[in-house]
Every structure is written in structure tokens, then in C-alpha cells.
Amino acid sequence: MSSQFQTQILKSIYFSGTQSIAEISAFLGKSIPVTTKAVQQLIENNYIVSGGLRASTGGRRAAVYNLNTKAIGNILSISINRYSIVYAIYNISNELISDILTTNIDHFNDEEIYQSILTNSKKLIDEYQHARIFAIGVTTPGFVDSQLGVNNSYPKKSPLHDLAKRLKDNLHIDTYIENDSSAIAIAEKHFGKAKTTNHALVINLTWGVGLGIIVDQQLFRGNNGFAGEFSHIPLADESKLCSCGKKGCLEVEASLESSIDYIKEKLKEGEVSQLSKHIDNGDKSELLEALIQSYKQGDQLSIYAIKKIGYMLGKGIATLIHILNPASVIISGIGSVFGNILLNEIQSSIHIYCIPRLAQRTSIEISDIAHIQPIASACVAVTQSESLTTS
Structure with missing residues (x-):
């Protein structure tokens, strides 16, 4: 049995968790006898171990298998x-x-x-x-x-x-x-909230705004492999220059970078906030962590900054829903930590900008995978x- 097929079996268990021979066979499109032989070789070589028996559904309980993490x-x-x-x-x-x-x-x-x-x-x-x-x-x-x-x-x-x-x-x-x-889209498809849908958009909310497109359970890469440049859809204020060198990109108003810049502007104008002691800190990663903590403590400026990017993000997502008609949109990445307040603003914006027939059939969710x-x-x-x- 080829090591390539054995690797496919190991990946099947990695992606789907504990599996029976029948489930592995269906996942890989191979016959039960061929799969059984390969699984037995992997057991003999200590790459997979028995996970016991499935709960009874009325018939014979199926044996299931797990990866041997120490061996691999x-x-x-x-x-x-x-x-x-x-x-x-x-x-x-x-x-x-x-x-x-x-x-x-x-x-x-x-x-x-x-x-x-x-x-x-x-x-x-x-x-x-x-x-x-x-x-x-x-x-x-x-x-x-x-x-x-x-x-x-x-x-x-x-x-x-x-x-x-x-x-x-x-x-x-x-x-x-x-x-x-x-x-991140691949990880969400296998381990997160995109696992149960065939068509999903995974938004990577970080210093920019990235996008992974899942079509028929596969990552869609586009003609040259670079599909998903969501940050650079021209929906924002044209007076602000994007990191790409162009004006009006969504990133300048719907990213964590834009929220930090907005907070800095407001603090310099005299706004009162827990973040005032961090304004002169040139370390943006530390400032982001301070933003997360102050948001959790109910700081008004922090909350408003997140609501602001959520609204613009929803405007961009409405455009994507019109074009791609996904079943689900998942907000992932560092920014998913802002949870429901972000989700509420996104949904409010989608309600304004998206055709109801499409919006009503698209779920908007926040990723639940930490350290995605x-x-x-x-x-x-x-x-x-x-x-x-x-x-």
C-alpha cells in the first residue's frame, strides 16, 4: 500500500477527527477492502490507534481510530x-x-x-x-x-x-x-463554523481585512491564486490613503489598523478614555491589546471604534453577498475577539445595504476558534x- 494513500488516511482523521473505516472510505472515495488493508498497516506501524467503538445505532458498533500523535x-x-x-x-x-x-x-x-x-x-x-x-x-x-x-x-x-x-x-x-x-478559511472549513456549509466567506479581520472564499467545500483561489483581496474594495473615504497606495479602500475604515488610527485621532482631540495612557506607545501590538482590554471593561471610545469598523465591514460584506450569495459569513482572525458588538453593527449595515431576500438566507457568525x-x-x-x- 502506497505511503501516499496512508498519508491521505492520516489527513482524513486529522481533518474529521475520530473515524471508522467506512467513514475514511467514503471521505477518500476508496473501497472498504483497500481502506481496511491500509488502516491495518498504519496500526502495525503505530501511526493510528484504536479509539474504541462507536455508540450503537441499532446495528453492529463500528470500530473507530485516532491519530497517534507521538508517532507522527x-x-x-x-x-x-x-x-x-x-x-x-x-x-x-x-x-x-x-x-x-x-x-x-x-x-x-x-x-x-x-x-x-x-x-x-x-x-x-x-x-x-x-x-x-x-x-x-x-x-x-x-x-x-x-x-x-x-x-x-x-x-x-x-x-x-x-x-x-x-x-x-x-x-x-x-x-x-x-x-x-x-x-484561516481552510482551518475554519475543517475545524470551525464553515465545516457544515458548502459555501462560506471567511473574513480575516486583522490589521487589514482578508477574505477566504469557500465554494463547494473547496477554497476558491481565482485565476492567479490571489482571490480574496477584500481590503481593497473601494468603498471607503477617498481622502484616506491605503497601505496599497490607493485611496478609498475598505481597509482604511474597516480594519483594526483603522480603529487604532481613529482612537489616536480622538485622544489627541481630547477624548477621555482608558487608552489615553497608551497613546504615545509606538508599539501597535501592545496598543491593540490595550484596546481589547479597555473594550472588555466598557470603555466608550473603544466600543465606538469597534462599532465604527463593524458598520463599514458590514457594508463590504453586503457587496460580497450580492456577488457570491454565500450560505454563511464567518468573522475570524484577531478581530473576532470583539464578538457580539461587532456582529450587531455588521448585521445593521447589511440590513441597510443588502437586498433582504439575499441577506435573510445568509448567516453571519463570529468564529469560536481561539488563536486561529x-x-x-x-x-x-x-x-x-x-x-x-x-x-
């Missing part, structure tokens, strides 16, 4: 956003087995950023030497070509253009890379790995 190994997850990088080690069951290491990006020199990624990756690997790493998963903003393993947002001479290859060469571990919003991007990075490594059965 672990994943180094690297999650890059605009101002920080998060490192963590997960096992094949998406269980965190290391501390989470977060470093700020306080400079924008590509070589320095790469060296920082390499240094901190080595640090975590050395600290958890007992945790054998079989793959590294990287998620990052930008025009990522996951098949070639490159980020086309950087020039070819930049070490961040071919980050995956460089990490593999330096760390001698298979490394895979994916756009952050695409990876690190989990998505681990998911990338499993999804793209060609073999999970080799040491």
Missing part, C-alpha cells in the same frame, strides 16, 4: 502579521505543546525580519528538543503562491520572497507557506505535506 510528530507554526510574529508547536491533533512565543516587528528590513524568524524558530525547536518537528507551516499576508512556496509581495531578491525554501534549507525541515486569510492563525499555520503544514508516515 509535531508542527512548528509561524504566523506573520503586519506588526508581529507568533511561533508555537502543535501536535497532529492541533494541541498546543509549547509556550506561544510572540515577537514584534519593529523594523521593516526584510533581511532583519528573516534573521529574526530563523533565530526564533531555532530557539523554539531547541527549547522543545523532545518534540520532533516533521514540518513547518507559515502563514503571512501578501500574494502567496502556495504551490511554488513564494510570496510575490516581495521582490525575488528578498529573503521573504522564498521564505519557505530558506527556512527548509537552514532548519532542514519541510516548510510550507500560505496566505494568512486563505489558511497559529492553528491555520499548522493546518497548512498538514494540508500541503506529501507524507506523514516518514520519520
Whole structure:
């Protein structure tokens, strides 16, 4: 039995959890006898273990199987956003087995950023030497070509253009890379609120506004693989310049970056807020954490800033509903922490801008997966790995 088919079985259990032979067979479209033989070999090689028997439904109780996390190994997850990088080690069951290491990006020199990624990756690997790493998963903003393993947002001479290859060469571990919003959509499809629907839009609310499009349970990538540039729909104030260099992009009014900028403007105008002591802090990651805490404590400026981006986000989502007619829209990413107040503003805006017949048939939900991007990075490594059965 080929190791490729065995890897497909391991991925089936990874994505769907405890499974019977019949369920694996249906998931992979293979016959029961072929699947049974491959499962038996995986048991003999200690890659999967018995999970007991399913609860009775009136007939014979089916034997089910789980992954043997110790035999398969672990994943180094690297999650890059605009101002920080998060490192963590997960096992094949998406269980965190290391501390989470977060470093700020306080400079924008590509070589320095790469060296920082390499240094901190080595640090975590050395600290958890007992945790054998079989793959590294990287998620990052930008025009990522996951098949070639490159980020086309950087020039070819930049070490961040071919980050995956460089990490593999330096760390001698298979490394895979994916756009952050695409990876989050994949993770939500397998483990989150997009699991039960065929057509979903997953909004990655972060420093920008990313989008992953699920069509017929598959990630839709578009002609060149870059579908989902939701941030740059021209729906906002045309007097504000976007990070892409154009004016009027949704990002300038519907992102966490825009909420921080709005708060800074209001504090300088004399607005009273718990955040006033953080106004001169140049560290945006710390300011975001302060925003989250002050929001939870009922700070009015913080609440209004989130309501403001929620309203604009709903306006953009209304446009997407008209074009794509999804069954579900899931708000994920860092910004999902703002929960119901964000959801209420989004729904209010959709009510104003969206045709009722379409809006009424589209559910809007907040993701319930904490640390979604690190989990998505681990998911990338499993999804793209060609073999999970080799040491």
C-alpha cells in the first residue's frame, strides 16, 4: 500500500477527527477492502490507534481510530502579521505543546525580519528538543503562491520572497507557506463554523481585512491564486490613503489598523478614555491589546471604534453577498475577539445595504476558534505535506 494513500488516511482523521473505516472510505472515495488493508498497516506501524467503538445505532458498533500523535510528530507554526510574529508547536491533533512565543516587528528590513524568524524558530525547536518537528507551516499576508512556496509581495531578491525554501534549507525541515486569510478559511472549513456549509466567506479581520472564499467545500483561489483581496474594495473615504497606495479602500475604515488610527485621532482631540495612557506607545501590538482590554471593561471610545469598523465591514460584506450569495459569513482572525458588538453593527449595515431576500438566507457568525492563525499555520503544514508516515 502506497505511503501516499496512508498519508491521505492520516489527513482524513486529522481533518474529521475520530473515524471508522467506512467513514475514511467514503471521505477518500476508496473501497472498504483497500481502506481496511491500509488502516491495518498504519496500526502495525503505530501511526493510528484504536479509539474504541462507536455508540450503537441499532446495528453492529463500528470500530473507530485516532491519530497517534507521538508517532507522527509535531508542527512548528509561524504566523506573520503586519506588526508581529507568533511561533508555537502543535501536535497532529492541533494541541498546543509549547509556550506561544510572540515577537514584534519593529523594523521593516526584510533581511532583519528573516534573521529574526530563523533565530526564533531555532530557539523554539531547541527549547522543545523532545518534540520532533516533521514540518513547518507559515502563514503571512501578501500574494502567496502556495504551490511554488513564494510570496510575490516581495521582490525575488528578498529573503521573504522564498521564505519557505530558506527556512527548509537552514532548519532542514519541510516548510510550507500560505496566505494568512486563505489558511484561516481552510482551518475554519475543517475545524470551525464553515465545516457544515458548502459555501462560506471567511473574513480575516486583522490589521487589514482578508477574505477566504469557500465554494463547494473547496477554497476558491481565482485565476492567479490571489482571490480574496477584500481590503481593497473601494468603498471607503477617498481622502484616506491605503497601505496599497490607493485611496478609498475598505481597509482604511474597516480594519483594526483603522480603529487604532481613529482612537489616536480622538485622544489627541481630547477624548477621555482608558487608552489615553497608551497613546504615545509606538508599539501597535501592545496598543491593540490595550484596546481589547479597555473594550472588555466598557470603555466608550473603544466600543465606538469597534462599532465604527463593524458598520463599514458590514457594508463590504453586503457587496460580497450580492456577488457570491454565500450560505454563511464567518468573522475570524484577531478581530473576532470583539464578538457580539461587532456582529450587531455588521448585521445593521447589511440590513441597510443588502437586498433582504439575499441577506435573510445568509448567516453571519463570529468564529469560536481561539488563536486561529497559529492553528491555520499548522493546518497548512498538514494540508500541503506529501507524507506523514516518514520519520
